[in-house]
Structure formats: structure tokens, C-alpha cells
Amino acid sequence: MTDHAEFLRRAGDLLGPRGLTCDADLVTPWLTDWRGRFTGKALALASPANTGEVSAFVALCAEHRIAIVPQGGNSGMSGGATPDASGDAVILSLRRMDRIRSLYPESRMVTCEAGVILQVLHEAAEKERLRFPLTLGGKGSATVGGLISTNAGGTQVLRHGAMRAQVLGIEAVLADGSVFDALVPLKKDNRGFDLKQVLIGSEGTLGIVTAATLRLLPEIGGRCVIWAGLGSISDARQLLVHCERVAGERLEGFEVMPANSLAAVLDHLPDARSPLAGVHAWHALIELVAGAGEEERLADLAESLLTQPFEAGLVEDATIAANETQAEQFWRLRDSIAPAERAIGPAMQHDISVPVERMARFVEAAVPQVEARFPHTRAIAFGHLGDGNVHFHVLAPAGAPRGQWEESEGKEISAFVHDLVTEWGGSISAEHGIGQMKVAELGRLGDPVALAMMRSVKQALDPLGILNPGKLVPLAPEAASP
Amino acid sequence: MTDHAEFLRRAGDLLGPRGLTCDADLVTPWLTDWRGRFTGKALALASPANTGEVSAFVALCAEHRIAIVPQGGNSGMSGGATPDASGDAVILSLRRMDRIRSLYPESRMVTCEAGVILQVLHEAAEKERLRFPLTLGGKGSATVGGLISTNAGGTQVLRHGAMRAQVLGIEAVLADGSVFDALVPLKKDNRGFDLKQVLIGSEGTLGIVTAATLRLLPEIGGRCVIWAGLGSISDARQLLVHCERVAGERLEGFEVMPANSLAAVLDHLPDARSPLAGVHAWHALIELVAGAGEEERLADLAESLLTQPFEAGLVEDATIAANETQAEQFWRLRDSIAPAERAIGPAMQHDISVPVERMARFVEAAVPQVEARFPHTRAIAFGHLGDGNVHFHVLAPAGAPRGQWEESEGKEISAFVHDLVTEWGGSISAEHGIGQMKVAELGRLGDPVALAMMRSVKQALDPLGILNPGKLVPLAPEAASP
Structure with a gap:
């Protein structure tokens, strides 16, 4: 047992009363993940105000061998930001670091601290007639640091990639408290291993993301949302290939759901109705976007996109959202599948x-x-x-x-x-990460060579094992077996 | 001193006469880099026929502590594929592994072995009306494995990214001979650290790339090449920003050269002439591309792209290549700068x-x-x-x-x-890598935190130090000082 009192005293001196608390009222809300599936205990909640404080605090944790659970908006899906039951770890919240340090419209880049909330980032970009091309349900709470640490996905990955593709530069505090500063983005840089790639998606097990430079895109001129009824998911796949070929870069989303998901949503949302009159085994929601000044071509594109699939009998029925309100209604159906099911x-x-x-x-x-x-x-x-x-x-x-x-x-x-x-050669975690929820399954099913590499890299960069222990990286084979 | 004779006997048994040679006539051509700046010695030249042989050979090298210098087309720019003078290392050539394992036109993916030459890949894609969106001067010799290991760039990075952006999946042999198989690409996979990213650009110091799955793009419908004369490189920068805003995804290249570079090229190529009549301090070569069926819009785009910069006095003069022959003449001027200078x-x-x-x-x-x-x-x-x-x-x-x-x-x-x-916050190697040429400079100028991370990762994944020693990773500070 390390001397927690001495650690807490020093940490309090370092971070001040706003930066460190053991008050149960303040700590408790962050001990349970938002879906209520994981609950732990914590020695304290640390909320440093800047990178320097994170650095000094991590160095102090290293000295005292205190485990650190980094946390952003606490809206992760796999319990990656929830401490274990021991009560020996500190939660390191990045939420106080919520400053947008700079936004360069001409270079289409924004540098922001880890605690910036996704919704805030969206709004900052919109003010400059730009957009940040990643969104997801938890955008009101998810933070930039959490999105990077989990390599978050969402509904725009098809066209723009996951969070990894948005990250141009990164600043992170490593396990010894040193600051890895690769925040100024270089479009080309072949000076060795691309270390920021290892930090992205590492769920706080290799370092703590404190800031990032992200790419922005020009605002869109307009979008066109199509709802199509199909006979099978294989037909949906064929339609997708067709859309990719014809619409190319203008295809921004392609989501599918089976008939029973739609039925559950319609039961769940009394004011909603199906976009199509008939019954179809599968439904596809297709979003096309156009750059500024290209809006008019979009409607033509949507029409011509559907002609051939209609004639070939691939699409049973389809409708194009007449306006933005209807487009949002279509997306609301898609976004309500999870809550509708939970109600069942x-x-x-x-x-x-x-x-x-x-x-x-x-x-x-x-x-x-x-x-x-x-x-x-x-x-x-x-x-x-x-x-x-x-x-x-x-x-x-x-x-x-x-x-x-x-x-x-x-x-x-x-x-x-x-x-x-x-x-089938797939992944047990496409976009939600491993956290604590899937770490045993990853140990059971992961490629042994990849697991060995992961353990080596983890050991190399966090030799004391203080960064988010128990998350993401399955223990060594012998230790992992029950 | 390890027992080289015993090692060579076992390696010969493993790889057969085609797979291992010590014949000076066969080995010598690969002891010097193509620019003739680095020459070394080698114990032997190994040319395994498949991944299994690479794996077994690396395991044998590990057992005997034999250093391995992986080599593709030997057309690197920094001596990364040239052995040192000791003669204790083997060259591991991937050139025999030159098979395109599969090409899926619908999914726009190709899986090929490390030894596939870039030009061959281009041709295979073109047969399917697709294209591989990376090219460079050495395309007749550069191999897929070398391009990945050096994260090669070229003239299409502006639009399509460097080699890293083309790699969907990877197969590599690690320092103990184990095979890291992440060849089947998953568009989304959050099962831990993205290990393939560490291998890309690691110049054979962490593993030996044996195969890769690469993305392909639809063939282009046409291109339009513009040559512009400008008063300064800052004006060129302003023109670039304008082109990015107006042409968006259709802007595929933007290259610049000063007046004296163009003059040197014109001296060097007696049959070439300047695209513009007057004298300009700087020149920009701009390439726009269009998808199939969009060719006609391209000429309009090029015209409208130049209108505003002309009126604003940003562009002093400009011309649009009238046909493909002229477009190639413009590019030839750009591509001849390096040889023209070497002649001076x-x-x-x-x-x-x-x-x-x-x-x-x-x-x-x-x-x-x-x-x-x-x-x-x-x-x-x-x-x-x-x-x-x-x-x-x-x-x-x-x-x-x-x-x-x-x-x-x-x-x-x-x-x-x-x-x-x-x-200025930049990189001493944008696209050519570090190899042996810049390793001391990287040690001198690199961020100490990043260098420490690199050394840790190198030590973790190649604890015996047999993978391309002396390349890319500067030694520990004490060892590196003279």
C-alpha cells in the first residue's frame, strides 16, 4: 500500500482546490459510466487546468505508483473511463481544459484542448463557415480527448474516416510526465515512427491526450437524404456499390436497418411515420452532400442515382426528403433504433x-x-x-x-x-473500443502476435503500468487465464 | 563474432540456391544505393520466395544475432537499404515476392506482395479502370514494401496523402520471425493500438513488410494542367489557397519552382521551351482532375479558377495545356529540375x-x-x-x-x-526518410521526448537490435555523442 495521504497532500498542493477533490458529491457522478454498466471507486478526482499541471500530476503519480484513469465526457461505450473497484486509482478529468487555442480558417485547422466538447467544436467551425466532419450521438458530452483516445466513429466515417483521420497533430503527457508535443501539423514528416498514431485509439493506456490539432472542411452547400426500401441486405450492399460509383465523393452516409428495427422505432416514437408506404425487409438511408454552389446538381444526382436501381428492380421503393425538416425526420428514425430497442x-x-x-x-x-x-x-x-x-x-x-x-x-x-x-475476419470492436468491457474477449480472440506486440509497446511506454490499467491491453496470457 | 559459416549453411538449406547467395557478382549491385552515396558490405543476399521463408529466415537471423537490411527496389533516397561496412549483415531482398495476390475491382482494393514494382501496380489497376493514387520518379524500380517502409510521397500527396493513406492492410514479419497478419482490411477496427501504423514508415527497423492491401481509386476522366507565372512564392501560396477553395477535391497537384530552376531545366533540355513568353520570378504547375463524365466541366473550372487571380493581379500570366501532350511537357519541366541541377x-x-x-x-x-x-x-x-x-x-x-x-x-x-x-517547427525529412543519411541529424535535432519514445518502441519490438541497425532510430544520447 502506498502512502495515499502523502500523495493526496502533494497533489492538492500542485492542483489546488479546484484541481483536486475527494468530496464524494463531486466524485461520485464520475464513478459510473453513462450507460450505468460499470461502477468503480477512486482515490480522488483530479482536474488540472493546463498541460503543465497534467504533466506534473502524472509525474507525481509515477513517483507514488498511483494508477490514473483519464476521463473526458464519460460517454464512452466500453467502460474505458471508469475506475476499478479498488479505490486506489485517481480519475484524471480533462474537462477543465476546454479552450480552443486557435482556429485558422485559411488552413482549415483548429487546435483545441482535450476537454473541448464536440458540439462546441462544431459550433466554432460553423462560425467560420467550416465544419468538423465527425459527429455522434454523445456530441453534447463527448470531448476531443476522449474522441481521440477511443478513435471514435459515427455516421460520417464512410466519407471522412474515423477520428484518426481528423487528427493532424497531438499533444500528450506520457507515463513519466514528459510532454509529447506534435501539435503543429506537418503534412509530410518522415522523421521516424508516427508516434501520434500509437496514441490515437490507445484509450489512455500509453499517454494522456491534452490537446490536438484537427482538420476542418468547408461547410456543405446542401444535403439530400434518400430513404430506400429493399428486399435484402445484399440488395442494400449492391445499392451501396452503385452509389459509391455514381455519387463518388458526394456520398456522405449509407446506413441500413431491417424492417423490425423500423417497426420498433415507430412504436417508440408515436409521432413518427415510415417514409415509405409499403413493407420492405430492409431500409437504407443515404445522404448526399454538395459543396457550396453545387446544391442544384444534388437533386439531379439523387434522381439519376435511383433510376438504374429502380429499373433493375434492386430498389423496391424510395423517396427523397423534400426539405431539411424531412431529412431530419429520416435521420431521427435511424438515431432512435438504440433507444427503441432498450424500451423493448x-x-x-x-x-x-x-x-x-x-x-x-x-x-x-x-x-x-x-x-x-x-x-x-x-x-x-x-x-x-x-x-x-x-x-x-x-x-x-x-x-x-x-x-x-x-x-x-x-x-x-x-x-x-x-x-x-x-x-469472418472481423473485429469485436469496430468503433466503441475495448475499455474494460471487452478486454477479456480481446485476450481470448485477439491474434497472439498482435497481442504480444501490444503488450510490448505498453510495457515500453508505461513500464510502471499506471496509465489506465486493466483497460484495452489484455494481460499476459498466463496472467489473463482464470 | 558469431559463427557465420554455420549460419550461412542453415540459411542456404532454408532458402535454396535461388534464395541465398554470397556470389559477389550477384551481391555487389545491391551494396550501393542508386544515387551512389552509400556503399557497404554484406554477408549474403537473401531473396526468400514467400512470407513463410521470410519468417523462418528472420527467426534464424535472430538465433544467430545476424543483422538484417531489408531491401526493395534499392531506390531510396537516404541509404536506408544499404548495409554498413562491417560485412556482418545480410541483405534481405523482397524482390522475388512480386505477386499481386488479388485485385477486387468492386471493393477497389489490391493485395500485393512487398516486391511488386510501383509501375506494375499502376498497370494492374489501369486494366480494371482504376488507379493507384501515388507516383514518383522511381516508379520503375520502387517496390510496394519499400514505399510502405519509407512512407513514400510524390506529386499526388496534396490530394491523396502519402503512402500511409493508401495502406488498408499489412502483413509483416517481426524481429522474432512471427508474422503480423493484418492484411484483411477492416474499415473500422478499434481493438487496440493501430500497430500497422507503427510499421509504416519504420524503414524496416521494427518489422519487414511482406505484403499489403492497398486502396485503389476510380480512373480519372481527364486532367487539366495549368502553368502560371507569379511574382513571388507568397503569391503562389495565395493562389494555392484560392485553388483549394474553388477547385476543392479536383485539385490534384500544386508544384512551384523559381525562375532559375526553370532556366536550368531549359538549358538542360534543348528541345524544351518555357510555357510562358515572359519572365516571372516564380512558376506554379497546377493539376486539376475530373471523374469519368466530368471532363467537360474541367476546362470551365480551369478558366474560372484563373479569372479572379488574374483580375487581382495575383497571377502575372498563365496558360492551360491544350492537350495531353502539352500537359506532359509541363510535367517534364517539373520532373527535370533535379537532373538539370545535377548537371550544373x-x-x-x-x-x-x-x-x-x-x-x-x-x-x-x-x-x-x-x-x-x-x-x-x-x-x-x-x-x-x-x-x-x-x-x-x-x-x-x-x-x-x-x-x-x-x-x-x-x-x-x-x-x-x-x-x-x-x-520553423518543420521536419528535416518530409518524404525521403532518415535512413543512414540523416540519423545523426535526427539525433541532434529531434525532440528528446519523441526520440525517447522511438528508442523505447524499437527496444520493445526488436530487443536484439537485428532489424536494420543504424538506420532511422538514433542511438541513445550517450551512445550517439561522438
Whole structure:
């Protein structure tokens, strides 16, 4: 047991009363992840005001061998920002570091601190007639640091890539407190290993992102949202390939959902209605965008995009949102799938990917396999078909007890789904990360060579193991076995 | 001293006579880099036929502690593929592994072995009406493995990024002979550190790339090449910003050269003539491309692109290539700068970058500083202004003895240029890598935190230090000092 009192005294001296607290009222809200699935304890909540304070605080933690759990908006999906039950770790919140340091409209770059909230970043870009091309449900709480540390995805990855693709430069505090400063972006730099790439998506296990320089894009001139009814997910895949060929860079999103997901949403949202009159096994939501001055061409493009698939019988029915209000209604249906399902009953949710061209076949194969293996469950897959990433949810049999079912049959189901995904050459975490939720599954199913590399890199950059221990990196094989 | 005879016997058994040779006639051509600046010795030349052989061979090298110098087309710019003078290392050539394993036109992906030559890849893509969006002067010899290991650039980085941006998946043999297989690309995968990013650009010091899956793009419908005469490089920068705003994704290249570079080229190529009648301090070569079916809009775009800069007096004169032949003539002028200069006399060449928006000011500041500090030299900068990357050449005073000058005053000049670049927040290697040529300079000027991270990662993934020792990673500070 290290001398916590001495550590806390020194940390308090360093960070001041705003920067360090052990007050349960202030700490407790951050001990549980937002979905309420993980709860831990913490020695204290540290909220440094700037990079220098983060650096000094991490050095102090290293000296006292205190584990650090970095935290942004606490809206992660895998418990990566929640401490364990020991109470020996400190939460290091980056939320106080919420300054946009600079925004250069001409260079289309913004440098902001880790605690800047995504929504705030969007607004800052819009003021300059620019946009930050990544968005997701938690944009009101998710922070830049968290988005980078989890390499977050969202609905624009198809066209613009995940968070990794937005990061031009990074500043991070390493495990010994030293500051890795690669904030000034160089478009070309071949001076050795691209170390910032290792930090992106490392969930705070190799360093703590304190600031970043991100790319911005010109604002869009307009968008056009299409809703299409299809006979199968394979047809949706064919439509996607067609859209990529015809619309090229103007294709910004391509999301799919099965009939029962739409039905659940319509049940859940009494004021919503289906965009199409008939019944279709699958639905696709397609978004096209145009640059400023190109809006008019967009409607033509949408029309011509659908002509051939209609004639070929690929699309059963389709409608183009007449205006922005309708476009938002279409997206609201898509965004309501998860809450609609949660209202139905317990479900196991899997954020999975397989190679893009295999996803339709994977869904067609996996859904009946899961439902046959676990009678009375219902498997549905929806989401980012264009990224080879679906959210694969398995709904509990009617009447299954919430909480209990997830811990018993639910776990078996997840293992079964993860096995299937692995057989298909896919990933058990497409965009939500590993955190604490999937670390055992990663240890079980990860490529041993990749796992060995990960452990080596982790050991090299965090030899004391103080950075977010227990997250992301499965322990050595011997230590990991039960 | 390890027992080389025993090692060679076992390696010969493993790889067979085609796979291993010590024959001086066969080995010698690969002991010197193509620019003739570095020459070494080697124990043998190994040319495995497949990944399994690479794996077994590396494991054997690890057992015998034999250093490995991986080599592709041997057309690198920094001596990264040339062994040292000890004669204790083996050259591991990937050239025999030259198979395109698969090409999926629908998914726009190609999986090829490390030894596939860039030109061959271009041709394979073109057959499917696709293109691989990276090209450079050495395309007839440069291999996929070498391009990945050096994160090669070229003239299309502005629009499509460097080699890193083309790599979807990778297969590599690690220092213990294990095979890291991340060849099947997942568009989204958040299962831990993105290890392939560490291998890209690591110059064979962390692993040996044996195969890769690369992205392909649709073939272009046409291109339009503009030559513009300008009063200054700052005007060129303003024109670039204008082009990015107006042409957006259609801007594929933006290269600049000063008047004296163009004059040197025209002297060097008796059949060439200047695209413009008058004299201009700076010249810009601008390439626009259009997708299939959009060719006609391109000419309109080019015209409208120039209207405002003409009226504002930003562009002094400009001409649009009337046809493909003329477009190629324009590019030939650009591509002939380096050979034209070599014909003049000795020069120190620097491949440098600074933040894109600072490059024009950097050139305007650095050229007179260098020429003042080293009288009778002439500094010229040309190249990829849109990437913040120029080739900054310093020509020797007239009559300076070739060979001798580079080793004396030349070295001082390079140190001076690298100091300047570092002050401006730039990189001493934008696209050519570090190799053995710049490793001491990287040790001298690199950020100590980044260097420490590099050394840690190197030590973690190559604990025996057998992978391309002496390249890219500067030794520990104490060991590096003279």
C-alpha cells in the first residue's frame, strides 16, 4: 500500500482546490459510466487546468505508483473511463481544459484542448463557415480527448474516416510526465515512427491526450437524404456499390436497418411515420452532400442515382426528403433504433465489423445462426453498412429478467457472436473500443502476435503500468487465464 | 563474432540456391544505393520466395544475432537499404515476392506482395479502370514494401496523402520471425493500438513488410494542367489557397519552382521551351482532375479558377495545356529540375517541410540567409508547396570540387538548413526518410521526448537490435555523442 495521504497532500498542493477533490458529491457522478454498466471507486478526482499541471500530476503519480484513469465526457461505450473497484486509482478529468487555442480558417485547422466538447467544436467551425466532419450521438458530452483516445466513429466515417483521420497533430503527457508535443501539423514528416498514431485509439493506456490539432472542411452547400426500401441486405450492399460509383465523393452516409428495427422505432416514437408506404425487409438511408454552389446538381444526382436501381428492380421503393425538416425526420428514425430497442427489453449489443464487402453476407448468415442457437432471441443488425460496421443486437426472449439475463445467457450470446465475427475476419470492436468491457474477449480472440506486440509497446511506454490499467491491453496470457 | 559459416549453411538449406547467395557478382549491385552515396558490405543476399521463408529466415537471423537490411527496389533516397561496412549483415531482398495476390475491382482494393514494382501496380489497376493514387520518379524500380517502409510521397500527396493513406492492410514479419497478419482490411477496427501504423514508415527497423492491401481509386476522366507565372512564392501560396477553395477535391497537384530552376531545366533540355513568353520570378504547375463524365466541366473550372487571380493581379500570366501532350511537357519541366541541377555542379539537397501555411515565408527568409552565410552558393526551393514540402537545394560555388565540397562546406550547409527548419517547427525529412543519411541529424535535432519514445518502441519490438541497425532510430544520447 502506498502512502495515499502523502500523495493526496502533494497533489492538492500542485492542483489546488479546484484541481483536486475527494468530496464524494463531486466524485461520485464520475464513478459510473453513462450507460450505468460499470461502477468503480477512486482515490480522488483530479482536474488540472493546463498541460503543465497534467504533466506534473502524472509525474507525481509515477513517483507514488498511483494508477490514473483519464476521463473526458464519460460517454464512452466500453467502460474505458471508469475506475476499478479498488479505490486506489485517481480519475484524471480533462474537462477543465476546454479552450480552443486557435482556429485558422485559411488552413482549415483548429487546435483545441482535450476537454473541448464536440458540439462546441462544431459550433466554432460553423462560425467560420467550416465544419468538423465527425459527429455522434454523445456530441453534447463527448470531448476531443476522449474522441481521440477511443478513435471514435459515427455516421460520417464512410466519407471522412474515423477520428484518426481528423487528427493532424497531438499533444500528450506520457507515463513519466514528459510532454509529447506534435501539435503543429506537418503534412509530410518522415522523421521516424508516427508516434501520434500509437496514441490515437490507445484509450489512455500509453499517454494522456491534452490537446490536438484537427482538420476542418468547408461547410456543405446542401444535403439530400434518400430513404430506400429493399428486399435484402445484399440488395442494400449492391445499392451501396452503385452509389459509391455514381455519387463518388458526394456520398456522405449509407446506413441500413431491417424492417423490425423500423417497426420498433415507430412504436417508440408515436409521432413518427415510415417514409415509405409499403413493407420492405430492409431500409437504407443515404445522404448526399454538395459543396457550396453545387446544391442544384444534388437533386439531379439523387434522381439519376435511383433510376438504374429502380429499373433493375434492386430498389423496391424510395423517396427523397423534400426539405431539411424531412431529412431530419429520416435521420431521427435511424438515431432512435438504440433507444427503441432498450424500451423493448434486455439486449446484448455488439459493435462489430467485418471486411466491407462481406458484411451483407455476414448478417444473412449470422442472424439465423444466433437465433437458432439461442431460441426465442431476436438478432438484428443495423448501422454503417458502408463501413462494414453494424451494431448487432440480440434481444432477449420475451419476459427475460433485465440484469440477470445479460449476465447469464447474454454472456454466452456475446461470446458466440464474437466467435462468428472472428471467423469472418472481423473485429469485436469496430468503433466503441475495448475499455474494460471487452478486454477479456480481446485476450481470448485477439491474434497472439498482435497481442504480444501490444503488450510490448505498453510495457515500453508505461513500464510502471499506471496509465489506465486493466483497460484495452489484455494481460499476459498466463496472467489473463482464470 | 558469431559463427557465420554455420549460419550461412542453415540459411542456404532454408532458402535454396535461388534464395541465398554470397556470389559477389550477384551481391555487389545491391551494396550501393542508386544515387551512389552509400556503399557497404554484406554477408549474403537473401531473396526468400514467400512470407513463410521470410519468417523462418528472420527467426534464424535472430538465433544467430545476424543483422538484417531489408531491401526493395534499392531506390531510396537516404541509404536506408544499404548495409554498413562491417560485412556482418545480410541483405534481405523482397524482390522475388512480386505477386499481386488479388485485385477486387468492386471493393477497389489490391493485395500485393512487398516486391511488386510501383509501375506494375499502376498497370494492374489501369486494366480494371482504376488507379493507384501515388507516383514518383522511381516508379520503375520502387517496390510496394519499400514505399510502405519509407512512407513514400510524390506529386499526388496534396490530394491523396502519402503512402500511409493508401495502406488498408499489412502483413509483416517481426524481429522474432512471427508474422503480423493484418492484411484483411477492416474499415473500422478499434481493438487496440493501430500497430500497422507503427510499421509504416519504420524503414524496416521494427518489422519487414511482406505484403499489403492497398486502396485503389476510380480512373480519372481527364486532367487539366495549368502553368502560371507569379511574382513571388507568397503569391503562389495565395493562389494555392484560392485553388483549394474553388477547385476543392479536383485539385490534384500544386508544384512551384523559381525562375532559375526553370532556366536550368531549359538549358538542360534543348528541345524544351518555357510555357510562358515572359519572365516571372516564380512558376506554379497546377493539376486539376475530373471523374469519368466530368471532363467537360474541367476546362470551365480551369478558366474560372484563373479569372479572379488574374483580375487581382495575383497571377502575372498563365496558360492551360491544350492537350495531353502539352500537359506532359509541363510535367517534364517539373520532373527535370533535379537532373538539370545535377548537371550544373555539386549541390546539397534537403527534403524539408514546415507547416503548409508557413512554407512561402520560410523560403523567402531562408534563401537569403543561406546565401549570405555561405557566399557564392545559390539556394533554390521547388516542389510540393501544397504539402508544405520543398526540396531545398544549395548549389556549390562555381568550380567547387565535386565530392570534396559536399564533405566539407556541404555538411555545414546542411546543418545550417536543418537548424533553420527546426526553428520553423518543420521536419528535416518530409518524404525521403532518415535512413543512414540523416540519423545523426535526427539525433541532434529531434525532440528528446519523441526520440525517447522511438528508442523505447524499437527496444520493445526488436530487443536484439537485428532489424536494420543504424538506420532511422538514433542511438541513445550517450551512445550517439561522438
